[in-house]
Amino acid sequence: MSRAAIRYAKAILQKANEDNTEAVLFGDMQSVYKTIEDSRELQSVLQSPVIKANDKKEALLKIFSEQSNTTHSLIRILVANKRTSLLGNVAKSYIDLYNDDQGVKVATVITAVPLTSELEDKVMAKVKELTGSQKVTLTNEVDPAIIGGFILRSGDIQYNASIANQLGNLKREFSKSI
Structure with missing residues (x-):
């Protein structure tokens, strides 16, 4: 896991703790991680320097439309910081951090x-x-x-x-x- 992915995961865990939504976000992150792991195409899109950031954001928000606002905010932040390739690792890091906390x-x-x-x-x-x-x-x-x-x-x-x-x-x- 990259240190950047862990930092993002810690930040959203802290936000979820403040909002008392850490269990909801845990479900979101499991879904995000599994979706990315199961789709080679999605992994390619996230890694691609050719696909525009806005297109990645729109695709991710459509794919994960059922997820919470915190997950949508995470996607927007990763896109804004040109870190969409980290989404799967952030989700995995969050899952690990949540399990440790519990x-x-x-x-x-x-x-x-x-x-x-x-x-x-x-x-x-x-x-x-x-x-x-x-x-x-x-x-x-x-x-x-x-x-x-x-x-x-x-x-x-x-x-x-x-x-x-x-x-x-x-x-x-x-x-x-x-």
Whole structure:
């Protein structure tokens, strides 16, 4: 994350705290972040030096017309400061700052196949044990390259229980003994 994106995120979090709308803005920022992450075209538009700032502003305000006035103000400020390319990072930074303020630990679990609800419950229990927090948000990424098992990341904690990791460890052990 760029320092500029974090500064913008802190500023809108402060504004949202003053207006008592931090939860509303959290929903907005999740929507903004997901929309930008899911659209290569939108990412290209935001990065493009060829597209006029006013056109970017109009497009963003249309795309995010359902969002709050604070989100619209953020878009206008980023456009005015020629920083529209930061919008996705500002949204992600806000999400992280909000979760920190709320004491929510965010964990990512990487599995070879999508999590079942039963497995998700087990992973949540492991995250709560590792982080010592009862407020946990879990995201699942699928990566068939890990073969099986899972990799769990939360903050600076990583717990690797993947088969690919175990096979790598075996390979290193065999190569040492030969």
